Amino acid sequence: MKLTIPKYLKGFPRNYYGNKARLMNHIFAVIPKHAKVFIDLFGGAMVTGYSAKRMLGVKVITNDILRYSYLKGKVFIANNGTLLSDEDLKMLCAPNARKGISARKLYGHIFGKKNATFIDNWTANIPKLSDPIKRDIAVLIPIICTNKHFRFAATHFSSNEMPTGGMQLWEVDLQEDVIRYAKEILPKLVCDNGKDNEVYNQDSVELLNKVKGDVLYVDSPYVCRGSRYEDNYSFWDDISKVLTNKADEIGNRYDGKCVTIPYTDFTTRASSLLGFTEILKRAKHIPLVIFSYNTTSDIAVEEIANIANVYGRTVTTQSIKYHRPITNKANNRDTNEVLIVCSNDPNYKPTFYNPEPEPPTVPTKAPHGTKEWAKSNINCCQGCSNDCQYCYAKSFAIRFDRSTPKSWKNIQIRKEVLSKKFNKRSGTIMFPTSHDIVPENVDACIKVLKSILSTGNKVLIVSKPNFKCIKKLCSELKEYRKQILFRFTIGSANNKTLKYWEPGAPSFQERLNALKYAHKQGFKTSLSCEPMLDGNIHEVIRKCRPFVTDSIWLGLANKLRQALSINVPGDKKIQKRATELIELQDDDFVQKLYKTYKNDSLIKWKDSLKKRLGLEQPTERGLDV
Ligand SMILES: C[S@@+](CC[C@H](N)C(=O)[O-])C[C@H]1O[C@@H](n2cnc3c(N)ncnc32)[C@H](O)[C@@H]1O
Ligand code: SF4
Structure with a gap:
């Protein structure tokens, strides 16, 4: 079942782990119609309390130990206008x-x-x-x-x-x-539910001595990695x-x-179990207690249910498949969020939310980056000897502790990918997207490419081409020529500029020779001038055009300064160069570029330029338009 975010939460700040925006229908379904006061003991993003205020018209009492959450509670829940x-x-x-x-x-x-x-x-x-x-x-x-x-x-x-x-x-x-x-x-x-809603900045357990209500909602942190909100x-x-x-x-x-x-x-097992015991002990005056708990936690749902039983509550549960960041020992993203409904009434039977499965919908967000070119992608290495300063794959790997600014240029071949069989997929597959094809890994890449191509897949091979590697690819993959489109990346015709931004990658001349070679061997060819590394992309276009059969893509450097601050931390000089490049490629530059090439059927505009120029963006992945 697809869990969607309700429309009324549009614009509501939800950048907060553990917010239950996608579970509102499930939570509301178990709240009895006659409920008048809803207590959200762990407000967090304040999504649940706000939704209850707005959609159920109940009085809301909310709480959190964090000042940021407390402030949100005051502005969105206590504030009626x-x-x-x-x-x-x-x-x-x-x-x-x-x-x-x-x-x-x-x-x-x-x-x-x-x-x-x-x-x-x-x-x-x-x-x-x-x-x-x-x-x-x-x-x-x-x-x-x-x-x-x-x-x-x-x-x-x-x-x-x-x-x-x-x-x-x-x-x-x-x-x-x-x-x-x-x-x-x-x-x-900001909405008015006509009630004196209350907001607290207190320990949840302590607060229960003070507040009264019909429904208590308990969405504490889980006992897992990354759960210490404070x-x-x-x-x-x-x-x-x-x-x-x-x-x-x-x-x-x-x-x-x-x-x-x-x-x-609530982030350690022992104190969390004690906390739940205290909550259930102190909440005797509240008829219905609903816990939201996740199977990623080191405390099992049954353990909470047992405590609730001890305090005389009848427990019913509903499990909902829930995709979460990896936080558990089993490295599992697919967990279950469980609503543990604990009632004082032994005959209480909650109505659970169970909608019909929804028909598939067409994604409306414009695809960007590699998704603009291909529906899916395949890689077989980690690290890249080209070591481009602006490399997004590099910053991603550093951010997730899979690499460091220094070690990124060392290539590790992922052996498990080499032995993989690839079925026929719908749409073009891009290979590679997070490394390049260089002498060190060319044989591995050819092995993977053969496996992808042998089942009839269409492949977009993207590279800052090393001449010898392209020669080898052309000869080894010639029987699949019709299924392949080469896309060579050249962001400048100036070797000094290339060396600065892409220190380990081939020179302009070598890339041009590789393009000429692939073209001569009868392969379909295209160019990616993304990111353009100076103000003179015309020279690249002029020199390469005769050997391009498909398209020349122009694009700006996306999130350049952010990537640099991760890839080359503390380097002020490179940040200055980045600023110069960004300033050079201002609106005036973009408009002139468009004027020059708007009627050129070979030229295509990447998402970064489409956005700046107000051009129509594709709604589907991999259309390559
Ligand atoms: C899972 S989040 C709640 C998310 C919320 N239900 C939503 O949909 O936005 C848990 C919250 O509990 C707060 N918290 C942790 N320990 C607490 C305690 N002892 N008393 C009150 N709040 C606490 C954290 O600061 C965090 O904001
Ligand atoms: S060639 Fe591509 S993957 Fe390799 S460092 Fe440069 S941008 Fe990153």
Whole structure:
């Protein structure tokens, strides 16, 4: 069953692990119609409490130990209608010489000077808002707008003091984002359910002594890797300190720790089991307790059910297949999320959500990167001796601890792929996408290619071509010529430029010779000028065009600065070169390029340029258009 995110959550900040946006239908189905007060004990992203407020009309009581979650609760759940006016926004953006510790000093390297100055002015102006809810909104929006640019909400710092994944906001206009969020998105999300909703920043177990309700929803962290929210999300709590002028309380801003109230730890087995026992003991006055628990955890669903039985509850469960990041010992992404419904009524039978399977839908998001060219891809190595500075595969491998900036250039052949049989797949297969074909691995690549081609597959072979390797490929794969399209990457005709960005890759002349050779051998050929590495791609096009039968793709460097901050950490010179390249390829450059080649049937525009030029984007993978 496909679990979808409800439409009303569009724009609601969900960049938070463990949020249950996809399970709303399941959770709501087990809540009795007559329920009046819903308690969400572990609010987290506040998705569940917000959804209950909006869709069930019940009074919502929510809670979390983290300041970031607490703030969200105050703005989206307790708040029944307050927004920031145009005047408030104008006042908040006005310059204000601020005393105290500034965002510029603490996080200038992450935000960039302009954004950090904006935050400092904004922070200094927040106390001028007389309404406390408005002040909370003013603190929260810059955090949401920053968080949205971080691919992973869990944030740690590397030795060069950059957040995980080298995320930064230098190219973002934070002020513009904040104003847009305040004016266009927040008004669509803030709603009034006519109830005095409550929000707490307390230990869940302690809170149960104070609150009353009909339904208690318990979605604690699981006992598994990566579940310590208080460590993984400390950056967001620290930013909230900056925005509330309490930056001096942060302590070490890179230590992945936030200052919380004392709390029960639900990330270890022993204390979590004690925590559940306490919750069930203290929740006797609440008729229905619903746990959301995942089979990835070191505590089994049956153990929780047993505790509930001890406290006199009748337990019914529903298992829902759930795709999660790998966090368990078994390295398994396909887990089950289980709703453990514990009622005081021995005859209680919950209605579970069980929709008809949905018909398959056509993906609407425009495919990008390799998906624009091919439906699927195959690789047989890890690492690449070309060692391109901007390499996305490299930064990905470093981020997931599979490689280091230095070791990436050492190639490891994945033997298990060499013996694999590949069935016929629908659509073109791209080979390779995360390494290249070089003398060291050419035999392995040929073996894999033969196995792919022998079952009738069409293959797009993408390479910064080494002449000898292409010669070998042409001779070994000649019987499959009709199924192959070569795509050679050449981002500049200038060897100095190529050497700088792609230190281990062949020269321009060698790549051109390889292209000529493949063309002469009767293979279909195409060119990828992505990323264009200077302002003069015309020379590449002019020199290569006679040997291209299919297409010449033009594209910009995607997320260049981010990739560089991971691949060559701390190298300011290369960041400067990147800035120069990005500035060179500005709108004016892009428009001129388009004007020159718009009627050239050989030229195709990669997603990065299609977006900049406002051209129609394909809706299906692998159309190669
Ligand atoms: C799995 S998340 C909840 C996600 C939430 N149901 C949603 O859909 O957005 C668990 C949350 O529990 C919070 N937490 C952990 N220990 C806690 C405790 N002892 N008391 C209160 N909250 C706690 C964490 O900060 C985290 O935000
Ligand atoms: S050739 Fe491709 S895979 Fe190899 S380093 Fe360069 S960009 Fe990365």
